[in-house]
Amino acid sequence: MTLGRASNTDPAEHQQWERLRRSYEFLSRTKGWPVIGGAIFGILDRLQNIPAFYPIRDMSSPSFQVRWLKGLIARGMCRGMLEAVAAEPLPVVTTFYAPAIAADQAGLSRIYCVICDVEVNRAWVAENPKKSRIVYLVPSGRTVGRLKQYGVPDERIWVTGFPLPIEALGDRTLSVLRHDMGLRLRRLDTGNRFWPLHRREAEHFLGAANCRAPRDRTLHITFAIGGAGAQTDIAAAAAHSLRQRITRGDVHLTILAGIRPEVAKLVEQLRKDLELPQIGMVFGDTLERYFAAFTECIRTTDILWTKPSELSFYCGLGIPIIMAPPIGSQETFNQSWLVEIQAGYPQGDPHYADQWLFHLLEGGRLADAAWDGFLKARKYGTYKIREIIAHGTMERESSVLRR
Numbered sequence: 001m002t003l004g005r006a007s008n009t010d011p012a013e014h015q016q017w018e019r020l021r022r023s024y025e026f027l028s029r030t031k032g033w034p035v036i037g038g039a040i041f042g043i044l045d046r047l048q049n050i051p052a053f054y055p056i057r058d059m060s061s062p063s064f065q066v067r068w069l070k071g072l073i074a075r076g077m078c079r080g081m082l083e084a085v086a087a088e089p090l091p092v093v094t095t096f097y098a099p100a101i102a103a104d105q106a107g108l109s110r111i112y113c114v115i116c117d118v119e120v121n122r123a124w125v126a127e128n129p130k131k132s133r134i135v136y137l138v139p140s141g142r143t144v145g146r147l148k149q150y151g152v153p154d155e156r157i158w159v160t161g162f163p164l165p166i167e168a169l170g171d172r173t174l175s176v177l178r179h180d181m182g183l184r185l186r187r188l189d190t191g192n193r194f195w196p197l198h199r200r201e202a203e204h205f206l207g208a209a210n211c212r213a214p215r216d217r218t219l220h221i222t223f224a225i226g227g228a229g230a231q232t233d234i235a236a237a238a239a240h241s242l243r244q245r246i247t248r249g250d251v252h253l254t255i256l257a258g259i260r261p262e263v264a265k266l267v268e269q270l271r272k273d274l275e276l277p278q279i280g281m282v283f284g285d286t287l288e289r290y291f292a293a294f295t296e297c298i299r300t301t302d303i304l305w306t307k308p309s310e311l312s313f314y315c316g317l318g319i320p321i322i323m324a325p326p327i328g329s330q331e332t333f334n335q336s337w338l339v340e341i342q343a344g345y346p347q348g349d350p351h352y353a354d355q356w357l358f359h360l361l362e363g364g365r366l367a368d369a370a371w372d373g374f375l376k377a378r379k380y381g382t383y384k385i386r387e388i389i390a391h392g393t394m395e396r397e398s399s400v401l402r403r
Helices: 011-032 037-048 064-074 079-087 097-105 141-149 175-188 194-206 232-241 243-248 261-274 287-299 310-317 329-340 350-362 365-376 381-391
Strands: 092-094 111-114 134-138 157-159 219-224 251-258 280-283 303-306 321-323 344-346
Touching: 064 097, 079 097, 092 097, 097 111, 097 134, 111 381, 134 141, 134 381, 141 157, 175 194, 175 219, 175 310, 175 365, 194 365, 219 232, 232 243, 232 251, 232 261, 232 350, 243 251, 251 261, 251 287, 261 280, 280 287, 303 310, 310 321, 310 329, 310 365, 321 329, 329 344, 344 365, 350 365
Parallel strands: 092 111, 111 134, 134 157, 219 251, 219 303, 251 280, 303 321, 321 344
Antiparallel strands: none
């Protein structure tokens, strides 16, 4: 169920979600406005703000955001979901906090909240954390520490890792990922800096058969514009800078346009303005179609250029992240995490992407970042989440690949 769809909510709740979506997207786009943009965006940033992790302290008291959400739920937010669960009592598994809080307030017992950022706002946790029934499935140890500051007991937090798509993983031996990773490392190591140092290690984890050089050495760069279309200018500047390499076929650039027709139109216009019909686009008229197309694209992606949103965790597939400027507090923390595990680099000036990006490649930096993300980011989340929902527990792994 996608919350806020007209097909599964009554008109009043649908309007409530639409007002919130339009407000969020408007405030997201204002950050780049001259003079007044920063002040207007500050409203959104204040609502999403996550306080500094240190000093470690008790932050379990409910915040303004917690009380505000409680009021929204009382006025009908998530009512359609609660009615569906009442008709067919299944576990509630959500990647957004509002339905988890609503289910908890309604007295449901099997509630699983999958967190898709390193850090979260206090709004993700119930008003009374100790009495809440929400079980949190989190991507990293840092997320555990934050939830404990908010008062969530240890027994209701599981470090599962991020739920990456099965199609990009393969079976439980990660057969598809190991195959794709070997090809990606070869394409990223244009200066032959990575393989002389890490050949034995790579062959150990990936298998020697997966470490052969590919016939096609075209570099695949995927750029994520974001739902509100706020990064279009960055994409345009980068595409213009990479124009000659794209025309020669050395680089294939794909832009993720999501499910918004207006964002897809921006990409189409960009193709025309730059006279680069070779630029690919991933768009879907439904979330299901978009997710399928996205997963197909991500398997062949060598570099992912994105603001540090939940896409940060795709570094677990061994994809180096070029980080566009973060929007909001949680993305700032995601960026810090990517730098900490050495899986990503903040973007340089996109107008000169043809220079700095290829200096990183030739120096072996992006191959190193791919390998660090592959080894350090937990990639077994989908399997672990299934285990917990089915059995109430999960097997703890020490293997680098099976964490």
